[in-house]
Amino acid sequence: xxxxxxxxxxxxxxxxxxxxxxxxxxxxxxxxxxxxxxxxxxx
Amino acid sequence: xxxxxxxxxxxxxxxxxxxxxxxxxxxxxxxxxxxxxxxxxxxxxxxxxxxxxxxxxxxxxxxxxxxxxxxxxxxxxxxxxxxxxxxxxxxxxxxxxxxxxxxxxxxxxxxxxxxxxxxxxxxxxxxxxxxxxxxxxxxxxxxxxxxxxxxxxxxxxxxxxxxxxxxxxxxxxxxxxxxxxxxxxxxxxxxxxxxxxxxxxxxxxxxxxxxxxxxxxxxxxxxxxxxxxxxxxxxxxxxxxxxxxxxxxxxxxxxxxxxxxxxxxxxxxxxxxxxxxxxxxxxxxxxxxxxxxxxxxxxxxxxxxxxxxxxxxxxxxxxxxxxxxxxxxxxxxxx
Numbered sequence: 001x002x003x004x005x006x007x008x009x010x011x012x013x014x015x016x017x018x019x020x021x022x023x024x025x026x027x028x029x030x031x032x033x034x035x036x037x038x039x040x041x042x043x
Numbered sequence: 044x045x046x047x048x049x050x051x052x053x054x055x056x057x058x059x060x061x062x063x064x065x066x067x068x069x070x071x072x073x074x075x076x077x078x079x080x081x082x083x084x085x086x087x088x089x090x091x092x093x094x095x096x097x098x099x100x101x102x103x104x105x106x107x108x109x110x111x112x113x114x115x116x117x118x119x120x121x122x123x124x125x126x127x128x129x130x131x132x133x134x135x136x137x138x139x140x141x142x143x144x145x146x147x148x149x150x151x152x153x154x155x156x157x158x159x160x161x162x163x164x165x166x167x168x169x170x171x172x173x174x175x176x177x178x179x180x181x182x183x184x185x186x187x188x189x190x191x192x193x194x195x196x197x198x199x200x201x202x203x204x205x206x207x208x209x210x211x212x213x214x215x216x217x218x219x220x221x222x223x224x225x226x227x228x229x230x231x232x233x234x235x236x237x238x239x240x241x242x243x244x245x246x247x248x249x250x251x252x253x254x255x256x257x258x259x260x261x262x263x264x265x266x267x268x269x270x271x272x273x274x275x276x277x278x279x280x281x282x283x284x285x286x287x288x289x290x291x292x293x294x295x296x297x298x299x300x301x302x303x304x305x306x307x308x309x310x311x312x313x314x315x316x317x318x319x320x321x322x323x324x325x326x327x328x329x330x331x332x333x334x335x336x337x338x339x340x341x342x343x344x345x346x347x348x349x350x351x352x353x354x355x356x357x358x359x360x361x362x363x364x365x366x367x368x369x370x371x372x373x374x375x376x377x378x
Contacts, residue, residue: 029235029313029367037177037357037366 044334045070047109047131049097050116051081053197053289054136054165056088057323058115058330061362063090067331072105076116097122106131110334113326117199120145123160132158132333136165136326138203143168143249143344147256150342160342164329165322167192167266168250170314170359171297172346173325174366175254177353178299178310186262187300190250191232191243193269194293196319201286208270208278210247215255215264226275230267234294235367236315243267244275253344293318296369311369324362328355 044067048059051073062068071090074097075081085094095101097116102125106112112126114135123133123146135146146162153160163169171190179185195201212223228245250266258264277283294315301308314321329345332338332355338348349355360366 027370029233029369031235032312032360032366032368034357034360036368037353037360 044068044110044331045072045108046330046334047072047074047105047112047126049074049112049114049119049122051075051084051094052115052199053319054200054322054326055113055115056084057320058113058136058326059084059088059092059323061324061327062113062330063088063092065327065331067335072109074101074105103129111330113330115323115326117142117203123149127152127156127158127160130156130158132160132338134159134161134164134326134330134333136163136169136322138163138165138168138200138248140247140249140252143252147253147342153342154340157340159333159338159340159348161329161333161338161345161348162342163249163253163344164326166196166293166314166318166325167248167295168253168344169325169329170321170364171250171295172253172257172344173349173352173355173359174295174297174312174314175299176257176346176349177356178297178312179258179301180352181310182299182301182303182308184303185258185260185299185301187298188254188258188261188264189267189298189300190254190265191230191234191267191269191296192294192318193232193234193238193241193243194318195286195290196293196317196322197289198286200318200322201290202282204246204268205274205278205282205286207246207248207268208244208275212245212247212266213251214245214266215251215261218262226270226278228265228267232267232269232296233369234269234296234315235313235369236294236365238292238294238315241269242271243269246270254346256343257346290318293321295321313367313369315365315367321364324359324364328358328362 071092106129143162
């Protein structure tokens with residue numbers, strides 16, 4: 001019982017403090033325009 | 044420009060169409076091992092061209108006054124050698140590692156004559172090299188290149204891919220060559236266009252060799268291709284059914300990893316379309332540039348010989364090649 005309670009407590013802490021989340025839902029492939037195919041300005 | 048094209052298969056026919064559509068091309072001499080079999084494809088061409096049988100007797104006459112030789116058939120190294128001897132630049136669409144290495148070995152001859160000998164002017168290698176070169180120009184320091192492809196062009200390309208799934212793979216890892224098992228290293232790759240995701244595996248293709256030559260400072264260069272379980276399981280057998288005349292779905296993904304303004308960055312570029320169409324368009328574009336002296340002298344891939352990959356990509360875009368960039372989240376403000 002103690003082990004189960006400790007495991008549950010640990011899971012709760014990880015669940016509440018975890019930095020995970022759902023995968024990104026934005027972005028993806030974007031077709032390039034001819035004007036974008038220019039050499040970049042190096043700093 | 045007077046061009047000589049060897050081979051009128053799926054890629055050769057596409058390259059011929061692109062060349063004949065260009066106002067720069069005055070005449071195209073098509074040489075085929077079996078001209079009778081090429082009749083159907085040659086009927087679809089229009090412009091100033093002739094089809095003849097490829098032989099050691101007919102080639103010298105075709106090379107007389109030629110501006111460039113385009114190789115779109117396997118086993119054409121002897122044609123490349125005769126072209127170089129005749130002072131004619133060479134553009135090869137071959138994706139066979141042995142042929143690419145043989146062409147690159149002609150580097151000294153090509154440099155001595157001030158000629159460009161392009162090894163691998165197709166979808167991969169070819170467009171993959173151009174995208175890698177352009178992606179690397181977006182980074183201050185390039186550390187890794189990862190190429191993935193899906194689909195094949197004509198029957199020769201399909202046979203080559205079948206064989207490459209059973210051959211040992213040379214991969215560039217930690218700045219040195221490492222031998223890997225073919226069909227290993229599964230990775231889920233998301234391609235542009237309608238293709239979506241596909242499991243990709245290591246296979247023996249010359250992209251890695253050409254890219255390491257072009258970018259010797261990279262620590263890792265890998266090449267993968269989409270394959271099914273059946274492809275991998277039957278790779279050691281002869282092909283169970285004849286390859287299709289031309290692949291319909293194809294895609295390419297190039298990922299360059301490195302640093303920009305001190306921060307780790309990755310640039311992901313891609314293209315989608317029929318592989319034979321992409322390969323033929325790249326071969327024709329490279330041929331016109333080689334014929335007009337717009338490539339560096341020497342033998343190598345497009346990443347080594349093209350001084351301005353952005354200009355070539357812009358030309359390919361104008362010719363209908365759909366190029367894409369992958370934008371994850373958060374969106375990179377530099378784009």
